[in-house]
Amino acid sequence: MADLKASAETFANDLINQNIAGLMMAFTPNGMGQAMALQGQMASQPQPQGKPTVTVNVNGQEDEDHLVDLVMSAEGSDQSTTIATRWKDVAGAWKVDAIALKA
Numbered sequence: 001m002a003d004l005k006a007s008a009e010t011f012a013n014d015l016i017n018q019n020i021a022g023l024m025m026a027f028t029p030n031g032m033g034q035a036m037a038l039q040g041q042m043a044s045q046p047q048p049q050g051k052p053t054v055t056v057n058v059n060g061q062e063d064e065d066h067l068v069d070l071v072m073s074a075e076g077s078d079q080s081t082t083i084a085t086r087w088k089d090v091a092g093a094w095k096v097d098a099i100a101l102k103a
Helices: 004-016 022-027 029-043
Strands: 051-064 065-073 080-090 093-101
Touching: 004 022, 004 051, 004 065, 004 080, 004 093, 022 029, 022 093, 029 080, 029 093, 065 093
Parallel strands: none
Antiparallel strands: 051 065, 065 080, 080 093
16 A cells, blocks of 8 residues: 555645546545535635645544645745645545545
């Protein structure tokens, strides 16, 4: 099985590069529904100008869920958006089972 941090970094890069095929493979059905709702929220927020960057923070485990924050920003910007994700091991592959903006 792939390393959680490596899987989360691949997911974050797919998110930045809008690689829909890669993103689709990363979600459980529950996570996919939440991602679709999140897409609407993100579209209504101002997007920072500049090359997008992401920092992946693995925050431990809660029951069977593994918690990972994706801190999205742009080079030269002091603003960031944190996306909280919950990952599950599904048949030996890490999948996003929950995703939301972190307050």
